[in-house]
Amino acid sequence: MKRWFYALVALAVLVLLGWGGYRAYASYQGLAARVALLEAKVRAQEEALRALSDRLSRVEGEVFKAPSPPLSLPEVPPPQGAPAWPYAVGLLVALLLLYLVLRLVRQTGQGSKEQAPPSEGEGGPPQG
Structure with a gap:
């Protein structure tokens, strides 16, 4: 019985190896077909690409043969002045602030003179 068992195992291993080899060969054939297609x-x-490069070289040849005007720089547009309204608004704001500051200084100056009593040396006729 041992003899038949080892023979059966060897036969199964040979069948599996044959089947695996066939699958590898079939996949190799499939890959070879894909490589040929690519x-x-x-x-x-x-x-x-060769046809396109030939067409491109013919077009380039026609372009270089065609007469063309000489190259020149484009004309520079005339400079446009800056708008004046921001300067006018800024000047008006500055004048308004100056007016308000001077008015505040004048009011504080008058208020301090009225509140403080004059000292003996101030505001009187000169002594002497």
């Missing part, structure tokens, strides 16, 4: 696509793209 190579064909690359060749077609190379031919398309």
Whole structure:
């Protein structure tokens, strides 16, 4: 019985190895077909690029043969002045602030003179 068992195991291993080898070969064939397809696509793209480069060289040749006006720099537009309204508004605001500050100073100056009593030496006729 041992003899048949080892023979059966060896046969099963051989069958599994054969089946695995067949699967590897089949996948290799599939990959080879995909590589061939990709190579064909690359060749077609190379031919398309060659055709495009030939057309581009012909167009470049026609462009360089055609007469064209001499190159010149574009004209510079005339300078436009800055708007004047921000300066006028700023001047009006500055004058208003100056007026308010001077008015405040004048009111504080008058208020302090009225509140403080004059001292003996101030405000009287000169002695002497």
